[in-house]
Amino acid sequence: MKIQNGCSVRFWTDLWHPKGRLIDLAGEIGTQKLGIGRSARICDVFVDGEWRFRRCRDHFLQDLVHDIRELPLILTANVSDGVLWRDGDDTYSSRFNSKNTWGNIRKKKDQVMWSRLIWFQQGVPRFAFITWLAVRDRLSTGHRTAQWGQAQYCLYCGEPDETRDHLFFACPYTFTLWLKVAGNLFGKDPDPDWDTTITRLLTGHYDRLTFILLRLVLQVTIYYIWRERNERLHNNVSKPVEHIARLVDKTIRNRIMSTRYYLRPRLQGLMQRWFGAHDT
Numbered sequence: 001m002k003i004q005n006g007c008s009v010r011f012w013t014d015l016w017h018p019k020g021r022l023i024d025l026a027g028e029i030g031t032q033k034l035g036i037g038r039s040a041r042i043c044d045v046f047v048d049g050e051w052r053f054r055r056c057r058d059h060f061l062q063d064l065v066h067d068i069r070e071l072p073l074i075l076t077a078n079v080s081d082g083v084l085w086r087d088g089d090d091t092y093s094s095r096f097n098s099k100n101t102w103g104n105i106r107k108k109k110d111q112v113m114w115s116r117l118i119w120f121q122q123g124v125p126r127f128a129f130i131t132w133l134a135v136r137d138r139l140s141t142g143h144r145t146a147q148w149g150q151a152q153y154c155l156y157c158g159e160p161d162e163t164r165d166h167l168f169f170a171c172p173y174t175f176t177l178w179l180k181v182a183g184n185l186f187g188k189d190p191d192p193d194w195d196t197t198i199t200r201l202l203t204g205h206y207d208r209l210t211f212i213l214l215r216l217v218l219q220v221t222i223y224y225i226w227r228e229r230n231e232r233l234h235n236n237v238s239k240p241v242e243h244i245a246r247l248v249d250k251t252i253r254n255r256i257m258s259t260r261y262y263l264r265p266r267l268q269g270l271m272q273r274w275f276g277a278h279d280t
């Protein structure tokens with residue numbers, strides 16, 4: 001419960017108990033049983049230093065009332081009521097902050113190891129999003145849509161089971177593409193296995209520029225493989241692998257240019273590193 005400066009939370013329903021919001025704990029019926037109106041203000045319920053609750057037999061509500069009476073409440077006269085926004089675990093503010101509010105209501109989980117492969121400063125949201133889906137194996141591959149009775153196969157090579165791991169990059173077509181675009185960024189040939197690729201990205205030792213390019217090339221390649229796959233599925237048109245490789249290369253060069261790397265000491269040499277990765 002948070003009450004400051006008299007009635008800093010205006011309505012009874014805005015009161016916070018250590019276990020949660022009172023209206024959520026007691027519910028509409030509990031609130032009625034305690035004799036409190038939906039829009040009752042604190043000063044309607046807390047009068048002359050006493051909480052005015054109606055007696056009730058409900059043990060849960062009795063415990064709740066007991067807890068409420070235990071909490072110290074100091075009312076300051078001549079201070080008007082107001083609502084405070086919960087800012088953190090135990091901090092409140094009169095200003096609404098969407099970031100803090102989202103932080104309060106969302107389910108918090110440990111940061112996953114692979115998050116730095118998805119979100120980084122030089123990344124592009126539309127490539128990051130498809131990669132995020134791929135890492136979580138949530139792209140609607142044939143393997144997944146087959147659960148709803150749809151026929152499926154790899155649209156690149158005809159393999160009967162189109163899984164995430166097949167598309168990235170066990171399929172002969174996509175692995176050929178991956179070899180072309182990844183160049184020497186890994187320090188050795190890329191691997192067709194998905195788990196090996198992700199592990200290598202997360203545990204390998206790469207200089208800063210190489211690691212930026214590795215993440216970029218992973219994301220852009222996944223994006224174009226998925227887009228080409230959908231083109232083949234819906235429009236019956238297919239591009240040769242060299243065409244997709246040129247698209248990936250062009251997209252990455254454009255992204256490198258848009259970072260204005262040449263003006264930024266930490267990114268100096270980014271374009272040269274990209275060209276250097278593909279000198280054969």
Ligand SMILES: [Zn+2]
Pocket residue numbers: 154155156157158159166171172173
């Ligand atoms: Zn295939």
